[in-house]
Amino acid sequence: MARKSASIALNERLSPYQKLYLLLIAGFILGPFIPLIIQSFAFRWAWPDLLPGTWWLEQRERAVLPLAWDYVISPYSQVWEATLNTVFIGCVVTVICLFICLPAARVLARESFKGKPAFEFFLSMPLIVPEAAIGIALLMIFINIGLAGTYTGIIIVHLIPTIPYMIRMLTAVYQGLGRDFEEQAMILGASRWQILRMVTMPMLLPGIVAGALFTFLVSTNIFLLTFFMGQGKIVTLPTLLFSKISGGTLDASAAGITLVVTVPGIILLLITERFIKEEAFGKGFGN
Amino acid sequence: MSKTKELARHKRDRTWMWIQLLPVMLVLTVLFGGALVLGVAQSLGFAPWFGVNTFPDFSYFGALWGDSFFWRSLGLTLYYAIAATLISLVMGVLLALALVRSFPSKSLYKYLYKLPLMIPYTVGIALAVIMLGNGGMLSRLMAFAGFIDDPSQFPQILKTHMGWGIIAVYVWKQTPFVALTIYAVLLGVGRETEEAAAILGANKRQVFFQVTLPQILPGIISSTLIIFAFNIGAFEAPFILGGGFPDTLPVVAWRYFNDADYTLQLQGMATVVSIALVAGVILYSYLAFYRRYERRIGRH
Numbered sequence: 001m002a003r004k005s006a007s008i009a010l011n012e013r014l015s016p017y018q019k020l021y022l023l024l025i026a027g028f029i030l031g032p033f034i035p036l037i038i039q040s041f042a043f044r045w046a047w048p049d050l051l052p053g054t055w056w057l058e059q060r061e062r063a064v065l066p067l068a069w070d071y072v073i074s075p076y077s078q079v080w081e082a083t084l085n086t087v088f089i090g091c092v093v094t095v096i097c098l099f100i101c102l103p104a105a106r107v108l109a110r111e112s113f114k115g116k117p118a119f120e121f122f123l124s125m126p127l128i129v130p131e132a133a134i135g136i137a138l139l140m141i142f143i144n145i146g147l148a149g150t151y152t153g154i155i156i157v158h159l160i161p162t163i164p165y166m167i168r169m170l171t172a173v174y175q176g177l178g179r180d181f182e183e184q185a186m187i188l189g190a191s192r193w194q195i196l197r198m199v200t201m202p203m204l205l206p207g208i209v210a211g212a213l214f215t216f217l218v219s220t221n222i223f224l225l226t227f228f229m230g231q232g233k234i235v236t237l238p239t240l241l242f243s244k245i246s247g248g249t250l251d252a253s254a255a256g257i258t259l260v261v262t263v264p265g266i267i268l269l270l271i272t273e274r275f276i277k278e279e280a281f282g283k284g285f286g287n
Numbered sequence: 288m289s290k291t292k293e294l295a296r297h298k299r300d301r302t303w304m305w306i307q308l309l310p311v312m313l314v315l316t317v318l319f320g321g322a323l324v325l326g327v328a329q330s331l332g333f334a335p336w337f338g339v340n341t342f343p344d345f346s347y348f349g350a351l352w353g354d355s356f357f358w359r360s361l362g363l364t365l366y367y368a369i370a371a372t373l374i375s376l377v378m379g380v381l382l383a384l385a386l387v388r389s390f391p392s393k394s395l396y397k398y399l400y401k402l403p404l405m406i407p408y409t410v411g412i413a414l415a416v417i418m419l420g421n422g423g424m425l426s427r428l429m430a431f432a433g434f435i436d437d438p439s440q441f442p443q444i445l446k447t448h449m450g451w452g453i454i455a456v457y458v459w460k461q462t463p464f465v466a467l468t469i470y471a472v473l474l475g476v477g478r479e480t481e482e483a484a485a486i487l488g489a490n491k492r493q494v495f496f497q498v499t500l501p502q503i504l505p506g507i508i509s510s511t512l513i514i515f516a517f518n519i520g521a522f523e524a525p526f527i528l529g530g531g532f533p534d535t536l537p538v539v540a541w542r543y544f545n546d547a548d549y550t551l552q553l554q555g556m557a558t559v560v561s562i563a564l565v566a567g568v569i570l571y572s573y574l575a576f577y578r579r580y581e582r583r584i585g586r587h
Contacts, residue, residue, distance in 0.1 A: 012388060012389055013388060013389065013390065014385060014388045014390045018384075018385040018388065019390075021381060021382070021385060022382075022385055022390075022396065025378070025382055025400065025462070026396070026399055026400070028459065029399065029400060029402060029403055029459065029463070030399065030402070031418075032414035032415075032417060032418045032424075033414070035417050035418065035423075035424045036413070036414060036417055039417060048426070048427045048430035048431065048436075048438075049427070050427055050428070050431055099310070100310035100311045100314060101311055103306075103307035103308070103310065104307060104308050104310070104311040104312075106307060107304050107307045107308055108308075111304055113301075113304065119308070119312075122312075122315065123311065123315065125315070125319060126315070126319075127512075127513050127516065128512055128513065128516040128566070128570050129319075129516065129520075129563060129566065129567075130516055130517075130519045130520020130537070130562050130563060130566050131517070131520040131521070131522075132520040132521070132522050132536075132537030132540060132541075132559065132562060133322075133326070133520060133559045133560070133562045133563040133566075134318075134319070134322050136326075136540055136541070136544060136555065136556070136559045137322035137323070137325060137326035137329075137556070137559055138318065138321070138322045139544075140325060140326075140329065140552075140556070141321055141322065141325055144336060156318070157318070159314055159318070160315070160318055160319075163311060163314065163315060167311065217405060220407075221405075221406065221407045221408075222407075223407055223408060223409055223522075223523050224520075224521075224522050224523065227522075227523075237407070238407035238408075238409045241407070241409040241410065241413065242409045242412075242523055242527075245409065245412060245413050245416060245527060246526070246527055248416060248420070248445065248446065248527055248528070249416065249420070250413055250416045250417050250420075254413065255413070255417070258409075258410055258413040258414075261406065261407060261409065261410055262406050262410055265402065265405030265406035265407075265410075266402070266405070268405055269398060269401055269402060269405045270398070272405075273397070273398060273401075
């Protein structure tokens with residue numbers, strides 16, 4: 001009797017409600033993309049038709065490509081420029097962030113010192129201070145020292161929200177690494193440099209790749225700070241999309257751009273699934 | 288002799304430790320400290336580059352806080368942030384609880400539900416426009432079902448102060464975040480304690496509220512802290528999908544900054560400082576409350 005109720009309370013399988021719930025969530029997350037894709041291939045799509053009245057295929061004599069996509073890949077849409085900017089800024093931010101966070105993560109994982117909890121709290125401040133507050137206050141400073149509207153300015157502000165994630169992920173990696181291997185190498189007579197190059201680095205690499213990917217991801221998704229610091233001079237994918245939809249309507253070309261902006265996320269999703277384990281993520285945020 | 292050597296080594300180690308912590312500390316201190324000091328100074332009337340220097344001058348805060356629109360903005364900001372955080376929390380926890388079970392196509396599902404995490408909020412806003420707008424998909428579906436025969440009859444979801452569109456975007460983006468955090472915690476603690484409780488005769492409800500919930504509580508606290516702080520400072524969703532005057536505080540601050548009358552920038556800065564203050568007070572009391580709870584159940 002007790003065993004039977006235990007097995008009910010601990011069912012490994014989904015209950016029917018949960019199945020329904022998973023389906024609903026999948027619909028909630030992915031469903032809206034269906035009209036978005038349709039919209040980007042539509043020539044005319046009047047209310048209240050559920051499907052476009054005129055598809056681009058019927059208008060081939062006017063445009064070879066779907067009109068929206070013709071615009072998206074043309075230089076006028078700035079999509080290429082924005083993509084290059086996004087990738088460039090993301091890469092630089094990731095590299096800088098890695099270099100300044102790696103030594104700190106090592107200390108945080110291994111040493112205990114006075115004021116460590118306070119220091120850790122300080123490092124997670126960017127996650128809990130509203131972005132708008134930091135963004136606008138920094139913008140004033142950056143305008144005064146001439147960094148507003150420059151790549152340098154944007155890269156510097158991107159460090160703020162990326163540092164906490166990088167630190168947490170790298171600290172988790174260092175904690176998992178342990179000290180034993182390095183100590184053994186030291187006993188066997190390896191120099192500091194040798195230890196770093198031949199023991200620490202190879203063991204850290206998967207974690208570093210995960211942290212770098214995640215930082216890159218965070219950087220590419222930042223809108224507010226880029227929008228404030230970019231001053232309209234530097235467009236990235238999120239700010240480009242913002243300017244297309246800020247009127248509150250979505251035409252075919254905006255739908256196309258939305259899809260383009262989604263693509264890097266999908267690529268990163270496919271890669272990160274392999275590198276970032278849920279457990280590692282939990283170590284970073286479960287406390 | 289060896290003792291002094293030991294001491295010297297210890298000292299060298301400490302120095303080396305701080306050198307390693309220095310870069311990250313420096314970057315955050317300069318950016319954060321700089322923003323903080325200048326933001327507060329400016330909101331109190333220090334702006335020599337405009338030829339304004341009446342520091343310390345509380346009139347900007349006075350003008351801002353004395354106006355009823357500020358309090359309505361604050362109310363809206365908090366309403367969107369709290370509603371979205373609560374809905375995301377409930378939906379995310381339910382999702383995480385389902386994800387720890389085994390089911391076919393689970394590996395595919397684990398890709399799928401993370402998609403919103405990977406893409407910018409602006410994509411979510413575009414999706415909200417195409418789904419919830421007056422000429423959007425839902426309105427077309429309702430027309431198809433025969434409920435309405437003109438776009439204007441569709442209930443206004445976007446651009447109202449009820450903020451359904453804004454909340455929908457936040458929930459769409461943050462449910463996966465909560466789910467991922469809780470799911471990771473659940474994987475970390477394993478199922479042994481739940482099993483033990485079940486064998487001792489606890490029913491489903493008891494297992495959840497007395498075993499699972501306390502275990503995932505740290506994850507709940509940290510994820511809600513992060514999304515709530517984000518929601519308070521978010522700009523793009525309320526800017527595009529909001530109902531106009533009165534706007535949420537970040538949008539108000541931005542409008543002050545882009546006003547042709549540049550002295551309004553000081554009022555904008557007072558708005559910014561107010562946002563930080565409100566967020567700080569709420570998050571601090573939330574954490575303090577949680578710490579007290581933890582002490583009561585004897586965790587620390």
